[in-house]
Amino acid sequence: MREEPEAYELMEEYLREVRTYLPEDIADDIIEELRTHIMDKATEMGGMTVRNIYKIIRELGDPRELAGKYVIGSQVKRKLTFEFGISEDLYPYFVKMVFWGIIVLTAVYSVRIIQIVFQEEFSLGLVALLTLEMIIIVFLWVFFLYAIMSFFSSNPDLKEMLMNLVKEFLGEPKREYVTEKIKPRPRTPQKSLKATLPTGIRISEEKSAISYKPSLFKVISGLLWIILAYIIYVLTLTVSFNWLMSMLMALLIIYFGSLGIINITQYLYENYSEKKSYIAGPIKSTMALIFIVWLILANIYTEEIQLLIISQEEILRGNFDLTKISYSLVPLPSPYIPLVKIMAILIIIIILTDTVINWLKYLRTMPKKRTEEILLSHEATI
């Protein structure tokens, strides 16, 4: 029988974590029972090893979730607590609300920006200010939601109430991935559950397997990104930008072109394998890192930034031929230089945050099986 001291440490660490979310009067009993369970199961699996303990506590689940199951519906009164972090069941609602919030805000600000662009006295400063205002509001919206959801996640009773309320209005969220928990267990063929409906349609076991169908929107958006990259390419052939703006155009062509290819590849992979691709999101956000060097340069050489003025006459006449529309380049007006410098820093922060969030989300939603494969291949120590 194998025994590793680190396995005991890991188990105690997990139990300590569970205990923090339990009411004091019932904590000892629950923790003791969980400890006996973990040790019993580990013994059966071959001993108290780190890998065995890791598997067992993964099956028991997130400490906060586990403790919450004990508290929900009980008469035990708990103090309200707060800790940053959203529980797995509230997370899909968080993403949904962030998404729709951003869509509404972008729509509102786009209308306002378009109004300004088509005014006779076009003011770039106002557009920049509005964009900055929108970015700040989006940040505040995400932070506010994150704090609210964290509060509910920290208090299982309140979370249960919220979940019931949200389900009434928004319905059950779609699961993005299938965990071992909800997969139907394989059964022996002779005991396989089959039901025949009166109409004669047979529901077989195989049909209940969860498969993922990607949206065709991915292909359409992929093509649009490639078209956008092409438009920018044509623009660079027509307009003589300086070094800083040429660099930006090259980066935009690479970025949009790659986005298009990734989206189409993602669709093909998902359609063929009937599985959702988790890695595409983090890759896309990581690609945005290529702009960081440019943003740093733009922050240093802000006066080199050029504004592209497009003659509205041809467009209003209905002529959309990029090579025939007249353009002019003007340097960035000096009063806007400090504003652009701030915006460059803000965008750097957004890109970095987005990349980190996407990778964290990827690691969080990574199917259990793959985590275990990685664990096995690297002989991980926890």
Place this chain on the structure above:
Amino acid sequence: MDGSETVKWQIELKRGIIEMCILALLSRKEMYGYEISKALDRLSEGILSIEEGTLYPLLRRLERRGYIKGEWKIVGEKARKYYAITPRGLSVLVRMRNFWRKMVESVNLILGEEI
């Protein structure tokens, strides 16, 4: 009903049945948590297997309702919490069992074949 809805339906259906099965197991003999989990898995051939993270809180709820009673015992140098059914749990089990039999008969009649 698509694949994910079928799974959801199976989970909801199992939820109530598992409570009845736990009471049925404990009406035969007292058992500890992990033993219950394994018995459910083995006797139902995996269909009624329950995650341990759900089983222990469920046992706690049954205990709170007075259907079962947990007691720490030392068996073979190991201290474990053994659960036993209470008289109240037993009468609930009888009612559950009666209802279950009637329900299975009715459902079979509607489905038109034995499951």
